[in-house]
Amino acid sequence: MTKITNRRKFLKGSAVAGVAAAGTLAAPHVRADGHGVTLKMQAAWGGGIFLENAKSYVDRVHAMAGNDLKIDLLAVNAVVKTSQMQDAVHRGVLDACHYVPAYWYSKSKAASLFGTGPCFGWSSQEVLGWCHYGGGMELFNELMGSLGLNVVSFFNSPMPAQPMGWFKEEIKDASQMNGLKYRTVGLAADVLMEMGMSVVQLPGGEIQPAMKSGLIDAAEFNNPTSDRDFGMQDVSKHYHLASFHQSQEFFEVSFNKKKYESLPAELQAILKYASEAENSNFYWHNTKRYAEDLTKLRGVGVNVYRTPDSVMTEQLKAWDIVVDRISAEDPFFAKVVASQKAYAKEVMNYLNLNQPDYKMAYNHYFG
Numbered sequence: 001m002t003k004i005t006n007r008r009k010f011l012k013g014s015a016v017a018g019v020a021a022a023g024t025l026a027a028p029h030v031r032a033d034g035h036g037v038t039l040k041m042q043a044a045w046g047g048g049i050f051l052e053n054a055k056s057y058v059d060r061v062h063a064m065a066g067n068d069l070k071i072d073l074l075a076v077n078a079v080v081k082t083s084q085m086q087d088a089v090h091r092g093v094l095d096a097c098h099y100v101p102a103y104w105y106s107k108s109k110a111a112s113l114f115g116t117g118p119c120f121g122w123s124s125q126e127v128l129g130w131c132h133y134g135g136g137m138e139l140f141n142e143l144m145g146s147l148g149l150n151v152v153s154f155f156n157s158p159m160p161a162q163p164m165g166w167f168k169e170e171i172k173d174a175s176q177m178n179g180l181k182y183r184t185v186g187l188a189a190d191v192l193m194e195m196g197m198s199v200v201q202l203p204g205g206e207i208q209p210a211m212k213s214g215l216i217d218a219a220e221f222n223n224p225t226s227d228r229d230f231g232m233q234d235v236s237k238h239y240h241l242a243s244f245h246q247s248q249e250f251f252e253v254s255f256n257k258k259k260y261e262s263l264p265a266e267l268q269a270i271l272k273y274a275s276e277a278e279n280s281n282f283y284w285h286n287t288k289r290y291a292e293d294l295t296k297l298r299g300v301g302v303n304v305y306r307t308p309d310s311v312m313t314e315q316l317k318a319w320d321i322v323v324d325r326i327s328a329e330d331p332f333f334a335k336v337v338a339s340q341k342a343y344a345k346e347v348m349n350y351l352n353l354n355q356p357d358y359k360m361a362y363n364h365y366f367g
Helices: 002-012 048-068 082-091 101-107 109-113 124-133 136-146 188-194 204-213 224-230 257-262 265-299 309-329 331-354 358-366
Strands: 037-043 069-074 096-099 151-159 165-167 181-183 198-200 238-241 249-256 303-306
Touching: 037 048, 048 069, 048 224, 048 249, 048 265, 069 265, 082 096, 082 101, 082 151, 082 249, 096 101, 101 109, 109 331, 124 136, 124 151, 124 249, 124 331, 136 151, 136 331, 151 257, 151 265, 181 204, 188 198, 188 309, 204 224, 224 265, 249 257, 249 265, 257 265, 265 303, 309 331
Parallel strands: 037 069, 037 096, 181 198, 238 303
Antiparallel strands: 096 249, 151 249, 165 238
16 A cells, blocks of 8 residues: 555655745745845656756755755646746746756757757767767757747756666567557657657656556656656566667756846856756766666566667667758758767767777676
8 A cells, every 4th residue: 555655646746845836936036135046946857766866956056055045846747837847937937947858849859969869879978078068058059049048058967878668578679669659758759650659758657557558558768766666567567678769868957047147156156067066966876776676676577678689770770760851851950960970979989999898897797
């Protein structure tokens, strides 16, 4: 009974420490000296490890800013729906939000390139490197300007590649993917449809019930911890890790640009550098939790596989078709892709030559 109750609380997002009620939303209070600011930030997460990550960012801001800057973290859907959060920040209904670019990519498919784009042989870490040192943020800000959005964003928290997900049977060949009703988001939807799948885009809390009812045949969300919290092990015993459909992603923390620029320079810097600090903390914290929860999933009878190379090869072919098609339609999309390829070609050439085969060392010790 406790397990069921906890899961319901997770899905509803009812247990959020320090989250203010939507009815208390008000304009941020600012003292005459420009300090003492309170910002209202809504998260896209109703519970679980991603809400912990959002709170961790907020805690870092508080630790550095003291009484000069506070962030009230609001639960998912507290003020607006997740799909409306960026517009709410733009209008000043919210001061900030914590989400991923894939949640607003319907405004521009180029948005999905910032976190859920094609894999040019790089991981989330290198995509963030491109953002900071390869011209990525300049291109992102150009996109914000072209969309007329009054938003300033910071990226953080390099996620490991997302699993291919949960299936009714083991996937041994790419041909088994054809016709499957599958849940994903962002450009990955275009890629998997190119592979012959029927794609449904659902919010996280609806994935497990949809698979249980038969609305979808297979699904992914993000990681073993969230999947376990959603109860995916109760509707499937076949879990495939490794995939190119969303092999690099990270969080986006967005602020109302007018509000952000009204803050003293030191508070602006705290919001920015707290994001960079959380970048490292996320990776250290989450990879350990994901590993622990994968072990727990195996302990309740879940069969864990590595996605076959045949599936991932077909994903890369589908990415080529999707990227070429959209690039031909959207010059800015093509511009971002060209920038990413140039960065990945140079940086990954070095890393691929320099990095030893860690799997070889792992197998040497652990088999």
